[in-house]
Amino acid sequence: MKIASWNVNSIRARIEHVKRFLARQSPDVLLMQELKGEVFPAEIFEPLGYHSAAVTQKTYNGVAILSRTPIEVACTTLPGDAEDSHARFLETRIGGLRIANIYSPNGNPPGSDKFLYKLAWMDRFFIELHHWLADGIPTLIGGDFNVIPEDIDCHKPSSWMKDALFQPEPRQRYRDWLAMGYTDAFRHFHPEERDQFTYWDYFRRAFETNRGIRIDHFLLSPSLVARAQSCVIDREPRTEEKPSDHTPILLDLN
């Protein structure tokens, strides 16, 4: 089972990119983030053999899942704050797995209300992860986590020191999730590998010079680790015309 995750930075602007990715990689499941629009074009993907489920809002955020097999939607909001209307969370069941798609808050600049929202969102997600461990359903979480886990996950730590994605508080929360028992799939297969990124700024020729960060992740519950065969970053979509600033990660599961 091949599962991919990709922050497309507007589904409308990236339809042709996504179609090319599906044709080339033929994933069984694709998680997408930052749809940036109220309407999700499910009709585009049906003829290509994909079921879909989406959580959207106007202008901002938005997450969707494509799957070759039917999707059962379990939850469309992150529990813990009834006032929270951001489209950032989609929990599903696909083929006996819990597959959750998240778009964790960016939180810039540090110290702002947006930063506090990021930390609160991550605290709420911790509680959800805790419940999921307890119920024993094999669980895969994928998405844009907006966290640079370790120094080797960015080209140059000093350039990210003032960025919300690199602050001690969100990084500690990500480590708490790992300490709870979840495995960062990419690091599981590439424990020491440097210069492996999923996001590059549009400016300053960041992609051409590989000055990026690794912020798109797959987390595996303990029961899934032995079933994971590989986890790689596919840089090809980032080389195309008018690309998203992110590129997909891919997980192969037995």
Add this chain to the structure above:
DNA sequence: ATGTCGCCTCATAGGCGA
């Protein structure tokens, strides 16, 4: 501070979020 995208509107330029 800046660079570059994509979205939206008190819309064809500028603000916001990333």
